[in-house]
Amino acid sequence: MNASVPDAAVQQQFDDAPQQKDAAVLGMWAFIATEVLFFGVLFAAYVVCRFRFPLAFVAGSARLDFPMGTAETAILLTSGCLSAIALRQIQLDKARQSAVLLLVTALLGIAFLVLHGMEYHDEFKEGLIPGIRYLENGPGAHEMELFFSLYYVTTGFHSLHVLIGVVLLLIMAARTWRGTFGAHYHTPIEITGLYWSLVDIVWIFAYPAFYLVGGAG
Amino acid sequence: MNAAVTSADAESMGSGYLVEGGRTLWSWLSTRDHKRIGILYAVAITTFFFMGGVAATLIRLNLIYPDGRMLSAETYNKTFTFHGVVMVWFFLIPSIPATLGNFLLPLMIGARDMAFPRLNLFSWYLYMVGGLFTVAALLLGGVDTGWTFYTPYSTMFSNSNVILVVVGVFVVGFSSILTGLNLIVTTHMMRAPGMHWYRLPLFVWAMYATSVVMMLATPVLAMTLSLIGLERLAGVGIFDPALGGDPILFQHFFWFYSHPAVYIMILPAMGVVSELICNGVHRKIFGYKFMAWSMLSIAFIGFLVWGHHMFVAGQSMYAGIVFSILSFVVAVPSAIKVFNWLTTLHKGTIDFHAPMIYALGFIGLFTLGGMTGLFLAAVALDVNLTDTYFVVAHFHYIMVGGSVMAYLGGIHYWWPKVTGRMYSETIARIAAVLMFVGFNLTFFPQYILGYEGMPRRYHQYLPQFQDLNILSSIGACVLAISYLMPLFYLGHSLFRGEAAGPNPWQATGLEWTTSSPPPEHNFHETPVVTHGPYEYCD
Structure with missing residues (x-):
């Protein structure tokens, strides 16, 4: 019923544009609350396992590629900053700059995924992937496998979120370039930016939890 | 408020949202109208209810004889698993929020639709895929x-069918999260x-309280079930003792969702009963603010009591004591609600129509x-009592006797609003009383x-238990x-019931000010609210 209504228009259930915008933003915040609990399970499991096997977590962390993880962190945080500037630009009605910034944000997201893929590839060669190719033996190997289990599930779900974010950012960049958004209407950019901040923040917790255990580096 | 919109008195099956927007099947399957989506849910959950009911029937038939001659141990296990999974996730959790909630919430607050109509339809498809x-x-x-x-x-x-069920519950979990999100916004x-x-x-x-629980508890279940799937598929060993993982950790995560899930089932029921009781005595609710805040407190405290499912699972004695005390605390807001319902009824003139019989049945069974x-x-x-039939009886009193x-009761009460037609009151009363008797x-x-x-x-039991079984x-x-009875008389009313009119119960509330069935966007003009709910006495 609403499909043919142009994006900028107010859908029939809302009284006016501010109400529609507030609803969209609140909806995204509520969704972020859900996501926090979703990832929260993994961090809770992390705390339990690390409390039980502190040494295995230090040993596992030492096997991760610290410079690579740090580069990924820098890339992701930069992209988060750019998405915030993109929002500012569209608020100032500078659609072209905003579109370019959104595109660069998406490209940085892709760079993050590529680097992380390279990490996964190296770990596969080293035999550090539980259940698929895990070649560690000897004392502490099982406990370290637990570390890698958590690492893969957490970073795997996080990467999935990055991928979804990249797709959203590319769509937003294209629509902004075509002139769909401007100072008067840019809610989709705002809520995409909110989502992208969630992706950032999950990584801000995951990075130290996995790469910085026991002064690794 | 009751005086509004009585002009459109030609309400019948062929009016309002039921025909506006199209009469084809596709117009229903692609609808964004919250009222139609509520009906899509109602049809779907009724189907699942009877599927789960068939499993329950098999269980009860098997338990007539102590030797379990009808179902083998393995079949019996599969039967009660199917009964539990279907009844919890495909009937109870979506029952009131996704059907009555979807249909009524925008009407009750004077809105034209939910905030996110497309997301609402998407939730229904997620439910069906799950x-x-x-x-x-x-x-x-x-x-x-x-x-x-x-x-x-x-x-x-x-066996590996676990993965299929886990995926199904994961998907239906997101349906529930998105419904909660939509209701909150x-x-x-x-x-x-x-x-x-x-x-x-x-x-x-x-x-609102239910939606908060849906949004904050369900993702925990989703991730926990993902970990089970990943453990089976890829050997991720967070719950695997052979790797140093912890099976008890699974129980913590599972009950962190599944205890609040009980409140997803009972809080909406409390909401329905509050409406039914006020209408049944035509009085204002006693202690409105206490009623509202006790629901939010139940939702909040409900997050802190999950350990009472694990008293014998090997958690520490001190954890057991804390969870025990917190579980007693939940009883306080619940008791406030029961006492306020009773006080609302006290010395009132009670109209024992079918919805009221259900509501009174609820109070008795929920209290027990x-x-x-x-x-x-x-x-x-x-x-002593854990893993016995005492537990089975307890949670069925809450979930079946309560929810x-x-x-x-809610389906009967709002049936005239949903369909524009009345049902046969006498036979509905008989069904309601029969349900109370049969349940007990x-x-x-x-x-x-x-x-x-x-x-x-167990599919077998000692012969001394046979009489009670x-x-x-x-x-x-x-x-x-x-x-089964409502299927027939409500089905009959769909085609033959007399026209209900906008407000057959002389009820307060915005949903009764619009026509029955309501027009596609609910109100002919946006209502303006000047007083609280339940203004029956004035």
Whole structure:
């Protein structure tokens, strides 16, 4: 019923544009609350396992590629900053700059995924992937496998979120370039930016939890 | 408020949202109208209810004889697993929020639709996809883990259909999260002019509290079930003791969702019953603010009590004591609600129409279920009663005696609004009374069985328990008849019922000010609210 209504228009259930915008933003915040609990399970499991096997977590962390993880962190945080500037630009009605910034944000997201893929590839060669190719033996190997289990599930779900974010950012960049958004209407950019901040923040917790255990580096 | 919109008195099956927007099947399957989506849910959950009911019937038939001659141990396990999974995730969780909540919440707050109509439809499709996975697992041979999927049995021993069911529940979980999100944003953003928070009907408060639980608890279940799937598929060993993982950790995560899930089932029922009781005595609710805040407190405290499912699972004694005390605390807001309902009724002139009979049945059964919950919250008693039929009886009193009674009461009460037609009051009263009798006959003997030590989840039992089991199975037959009856007389009313008019119960509330069935966008003009709900006395 609403499909043919142009994006900028107010859908029939809302009284006016501010109400529609507030609803969209609140909806995204509520969704972020859900996501926090979703990832929260993994961090809770992390705390339990690390409390039980502190040494295995230090040993596992030492096997991760610290410079690579740090580069990924820098890339992701930069992209988060750019998405915030993109929002500012569209608020100032500078659609072209905003579109370019959104595109660069998406490209940085892709760079993050590529680097992380390279990490996964190296770990596969080293035999550090539980259940698929895990070649560690000897004392502490099982406990370290637990570390890698958590690492893969957490970073795997996080990467999935990055991928979804990249797709959203590319769509937003294209629509902004075509002139769909401007100072008067840019809610989709705002809520995409909110989502992208969630992706950032999950990584801000995951990075130290996995790469910085026991002064690794 | 009652005086508004009486002109459109030619309401019948062929009017309002039921025809506006198209009469084709596709117009229903692609609708964004919250009222139509509510009906899509109602049809779907009714189907699942009877599927789960067939499983329950098999269980009760098998338990007529102590030697379990009808179902083998393995088939029995698969039957109660199917019963549990379907009834919890595909009936109880979506029952009131996704049908009545969807249909009524925008009407009650004076909105034209939910905040996110497309997301609302998407939630329904997620529900159906989750249902397909679960039914597929049944057709491929079933799952025998119980609805709780305890590790390491579910990850290391049971068959691979576990993955299908886990995916099904994961998907339906997101349906529930998105429904909760939609209800929350709608309540915050879409209220009509003058409808401030303390003018909301208690049903809306109940939906709000439920939605908070849905949004904060369900993702925990989603991730936990993902970990089970990944453990089976890829050997991720967070719950695997062989790797140093912890099966008890699974129980913590599972109950962190599944205890609040009980409140997803009972809070909406409390909301429905509050509406039904006020209308049944035509009085203002006693202690409105206490009623509203007690629902939010139940939602909040409900997050802190999950450990009472694990008193014998090896958690520390001190954790057990803390969880026990917190579980007693939940009883306080619940008791506030029961006392306020009773005070609302006190010295009132009670109209015993069918919805009211369901509501009164709810109060009795919920109170009994809640009181026996206190037995189970006491560690010393629970050690004796856990894993017996006492527990089975307790949670069926809450979920069936509580939630299902309220759901059916709500269906009857708002039926004229949904369809524009009345049902046969006499036969509806008979069904409601029969349900109360059948329910008690089925489940009260199980309290005694549990107290005497009959364990749950076995297809056989000691011969001394046979008499009470037969009584329980007879009760189940009565209950089955009382569940089938509404299908017929409500179905009949769809085509032959007399026109209801906008407000057949002389009720307050915005949903009764519009025509029955309501027009596509609910109100011909946006209502303006000038006073609180339940202005019956003035």
